[in-house]
Amino acid sequence: MRHLVVIVSSLCFLSACGKAPENTALLQVQLTALEHRIQAEGELYAVNAININAPQSTRGPRFIAELTAEYSSVAPGDLVIRFDATQLERSRRDAANALSGVLADQDFKGSQQQAELTNIGLDQRLVQQEFAFADRFSIDDVQIRSRLEILDSMQNKEFLGEKQSYLNWQQQSFAARSQGELDLLQLQKGQQQGLLEQAETGLAALEIRAPHHGILLYDTNWRGEKPEVGRMVFPGEKIGSIPDLSLQHLKLQIIEQEAVGLAVDQLVSFRLTARPEQVLEGRVKSVGQVAQSRERRDPRRYIEVIVEPSAQQDFFLPGAKIRAEIQANTLAEVVAIPLQAIFNDEQGQYVWQQQGGSLQRQQVTLGAKSLTHAEITAGLSAGDRISLLPPEQ
Structure with a gap:
């Protein structure tokens, strides 16, 4: 008698696997707008700049004896760097x-x-x-x-x-x-x-002087250090630059996994960290083809995106920090569902669709994606109900 009870219970459990219980997380598919916005951080940089390099006329390293402060305004002939002459x-x-x-x-x-x-x-x-x-x-x-x-x-x-x-x-x-x-x-x-x-x-050649008017900027080495008195530099090493402030662009760093759908000419809205109340606009000018690491201890890889502002502002300064939002894709009136509801295996992508009183596997074709939703181009229509979880959960 005990064996008969176990068999009957098992059959009841198996028969309920394909049904949608009352507490199943169901979602009704609707036509909606699909927006893919990418958050990014970066900085301003001058498109045209004259580099400051250590002279190549000597063998071996040289040591900095005198250094003009960074962000100083310089005129033609002003001293930028003087090297030690002892050696x-x-x-x-x-x-x-x-x-x-x-x-x-x-x-x-x-x-x-x-x-x-x-x-x-x-x-x-x-x-x-x-x-x-x-x-x-x-x-x-x-x-x-x-x-x-x-x-x-x-x-x-x-x-x-x-x-x-x-x-x-x-x-x-x-x-x-x-x-x-x-x-x-x-x-x-x-x-x-x-x-x-x-x-x-x-x-x-112990002295390097400014060739034109501008603001003095120094580069960081691989350890993130900027030039200072006593630092050793090698012949030809880039020390800094004197940028042309009349033309500046944005250089953004976007995590590789989030850089989905990036393309040239997409609209960008950004704010300077120093002026958070003012929203400015621009468009994507170029997108890097290869993701690169930014720091040694950061395992993430970043895509470099160059943005051209719609207008140059007087308060633009190279190196100013930027927070931007890229409007990567905007589609109106499309069938879009959360990525959580989409499953995949060797046969392709599918969802669990409610049909009658049970959940049935339904193959779907994906279109555009955002970080949270995906467009369904085939397999679902507005009004269909799908499960956010597989039946076994």
């Missing part, structure tokens, strides 16, 4: 001392080579004179001189000939050796002259 002056002094040493070595080596060449020349002339004397007064007659004297005279002439050949070889070898030494000294001289010129060029 460059040390390099110039070392290069000048090394160059003086090379020049002294060149003078000494030239005098030494000239003295050695003079000695070789004197030895050559002496050998020539001895050879001419021996040839002039050589007597081969045995009646006048003995055979031993004649042989000695012949050996002396042979010795003088060998000595002359040796001196000629020594002269040629000396010329090749001395030229190599002079070339090495000349190479060292050119190297030290290059270092000296580089140091002097760096000393001449």
Whole structure:
């Protein structure tokens, strides 16, 4: 009897799965307006700006010795940054001392080579004179001189000939050796002259001055730090900029998951954080194609959106914080239901539609979406009732 009761209870439970109980969360589908608005934050930036970069004329890093305050108004010729000259002056002094040493070595080596060449020349002339004397007064007659004297005279002439050949070889070898030494000294001289010129060029570029009127802005490095006195900068590194305030745009950062339906020319309303009471308008000028991370510790990725204001305002300043709302999509009189009521599997998207006293699976086709609702282009009509939860819940 107990088994019979269990079987009957199970059958009753299974038969109730497809029915819509009285407490099921049902929603009647209606024609409504579908608005997709995206909230974003960003800042103003100048479209045209002259960059301030560390000079590339020196090797190695440089240190900031003097810095004009950020957001200062500058005129042409005003000092922006002055770099420390200690390292460059040390390099110039070392290069000048090394160059003086090379020049002294060149003078000494030239005098030494000239003295050695003079000695070789004197030895050559002496050998020539001895050879001419021996040839002039050589007597081969045995009646006048003995055979031993004649042989000695012949050996002396042979010795003088060998000595002359040796001196000629020594002269040629000396010329090749001395030229190599002079070339090495000349190479060292050119190297030290290059270092000296580089140091002097760096000393001449210790100051960066403003090229035109504007406001001074500094860039942050990868750690979010702005330039300060004592900071090290590398050749060519961008330090800041002097923007043209006559043309400024908005740069917005939107979370990748929320950037649905973004397109060029969409309407944007925004407020400056410093002026929350004033609402301004603009239009999307460009949408970034690749999402990027903004901070190391933030796992979210952001899409960059550029907005062109409808009008330039006198109070626009680069770097001013912005809160904006993008009207990504607006559709009037469409069938739209909450995303919560849409389910999907390998067969596609579907909803649970009330048909009679039960919930039936109904395939649907989606159109435009917002962050909370989706347009239904096929599968539902106004007046249909759907469940926000699956039957098992």
